[in-house]
Amino acid sequence: MPIFERFLTLWVALCIVAGIALGHWVPGLFQVVGAIEVANVNLPVALLVWLMIIPMLVKIDFGALAGVAAHWRGIGVTLLVNWAVKPFSMALLGWLFIGGLFAPWLPADQIESYIAGLILLAAAPCTAMVFVWSNLCRGEPHFTLTQVALNDAIMVVAFAPIVGLLLGLSAITVPWNTLVLSVILYIAVPVGLAQALRRRLLASGGPEALERTLKWLQPVSLVALLATLVLLFGFQGDAILAQPLVILMLAVPILIQVYLNSGLAYLLNRASGEAHCVAGPSALIGASNFFELAVAAAISLFGLQSGAALATVVGVLIEVPVMLSVVAIVNRTEGWYEAGRAVRRREDATGA
Numbered sequence: 001m002p003i004f005e006r007f008l009t010l011w012v013a014l015c016i017v018a019g020i021a022l023g024h025w026v027p028g029l030f031q032v033v034g035a036i037e038v039a040n041v042n043l044p045v046a047l048l049v050w051l052m053i054i055p056m057l058v059k060i061d062f063g064a065l066a067g068v069a070a071h072w073r074g075i076g077v078t079l080l081v082n083w084a085v086k087p088f089s090m091a092l093l094g095w096l097f098i099g100g101l102f103a104p105w106l107p108a109d110q111i112e113s114y115i116a117g118l119i120l121l122a123a124a125p126c127t128a129m130v131f132v133w134s135n136l137c138r139g140e141p142h143f144t145l146t147q148v149a150l151n152d153a154i155m156v157v158a159f160a161p162i163v164g165l166l167l168g169l170s171a172i173t174v175p176w177n178t179l180v181l182s183v184i185l186y187i188a189v190p191v192g193l194a195q196a197l198r199r200r201l202l203a204s205g206g207p208e209a210l211e212r213t214l215k216w217l218q219p220v221s222l223v224a225l226l227a228t229l230v231l232l233f234g235f236q237g238d239a240i241l242a243q244p245l246v247i248l249m250l251a252v253p254i255l256i257q258v259y260l261n262s263g264l265a266y267l268l269n270r271a272s273g274e275a276h277c278v279a280g281p282s283a284l285i286g287a288s289n290f291f292e293l294a295v296a297a298a299i300s301l302f303g304l305q306s307g308a309a310l311a312t313v314v315g316v317l318i319e320v321p322v323m324l325s326v327v328a329i330v331n332r333t334e335g336w337y338e339a340g341r342a343v344r345r346r347e348d349a350t351g352a
Contacts, residue, residue: 012317015226019233020241030234034304042299045231049186049296050193051224055217056292057194058201058210059131062149071143074278077268078147081286082125083158086261090122091115091166093253102249110307112172117311118253119166120297123159125151126288130281133288133323137330139281147285155290156187163297175301182300186293225316228295232313235304250314255322262287262326266337273342280330288323291315 023030036043094115103111134144160183164176201210265286269279291312298308337343 011222011226012229015229016233016317019230020237022230023234023237027234030231033231034235042304045228045296045299045304046185048224048228048231049292050190052221052228052292053186053190053296054194054197055214055221057152057190058198058214058217060149060152060194061145061198062153062195065146065149065153071140071146071274071278073272073274074143074269074282075147075150077265077272077274078282078285079150079154080268081261081265081282082151083154083162085264086125086257086286087119087123087162087166089260090118090253090257091170093257094118095170097253098249102252106246106249107307112170113302113307114250114311115170116167116172116302117294117298117306117308118250119170120163120301120308121254121289121291121294121312121315122257123162123166124155124290124293125285126290130285130288133284133327134281136324136327137280137284138277139284140275140277143278144281144285147281151285152187152191155293156183156191159183159187159293178301179297182297185300186296225292229313229316232295232299232304232309235309246310247314247317250311251318254315254318258287258322258326262329266330270337270340271342273340273346275343275346276334276337279337280327283330284323284326287326288319289315291319 033044034042098106098114098118099111106114130144130148133139134141160179164179197213198210201213205212262283266279266283269282274282294312294315295309298306298312302308
């Protein structure tokens with residue numbers, strides 16, 4: 001993993017400090033930025049989100065969907081966890097911890113917004129960072145590419161309905177116009193632009209041109225993410241300084257859902273007899289989140305100063321160390337995994 005990505009948590013922490021300090025010293029600057037809106041969409045943030053998302057989506061080859069049946073067990077498990085378990089388990093954990101156990105220590109007017117942010121975080125499976133996690137656990141690259149492409153295709157049509165359903169169950173008013181606009185702006189349009197750029201690069205210079213462009217774009221994506229965090233914490237600074245424990249309380253359900261869903265995916269793959277090189281990335285895809293989309297949607301739906309925006313940023317803060325811990329667990333348990341009865345039976349049947 002490149003050093004910039006390895007220490008992403010450190011850069012995020014520094015941006016939190018910088019954002020809070022700047023928000024306190026030059027609040028007028030953030031008020032001006034916050035006022036640049038069209039149809040409830042903050043234009044500076046929208047630009048930063050595109051710079052975050054498009055480089056990641058350029059990596060995705062939707063042609064990989066033709067090989068979706070090659071690892072049908074892992075694909076099935078990951079889809080089950082991503083779309084039928086993770087958003088609903090996060091909503092349940094949000095109601096339990098934020099709406100229940102921690103409610104006395106949280107600002108009452110932000111509790112619903114915090115829960116909404118957690119739901120947004122869990123409703124979008126991770127994209128680009130999954131390739132990093134998969135490589136670290138020696139994952140099957142074709143499975144990883146196929147699964148990410150399939151998730152992105154599903155996200156275009158499933159993100160808004162799932163978020164709308166869970167926000168409705170949480171008695172949170174769903175601004176459907178803004179939600180649909182967020183899907184168009186932050187999923188459909190970036191996917192289209194990224195795929196057009198990918199095709200153009202491949203047509204003009206082949207895989208080498210694509211690789212060179214991706215190396216140039218990756219730092220742009222991370223810098224845009226960090227700039228977005230400075231903006232968010234410039235608006236959130238006063239609330240955080242008033243209640244610094246809010247970040248720790250928001251981290252609890254996020255941590256639980258990561259280990260819950262990665263463990264579930266890992267065990268289901270073992271029970272189905274899937275190979276370890278598929279089960280590893282399946283567990284990681286099942287646990288990680290497309291936090292760039294979550295941050296953008298939270299800002300569009302609830303505003304830069306909302307508890308929802310803060311909750312999604314907490315997901316960014318803990319993403320790298322938590323996912324690295326899942327990678328370590330997957331790697332260290334390979335022997336135990338391969339000793340599974342279903343895994344050995346499949347290997348015997350295929351002559352592996």
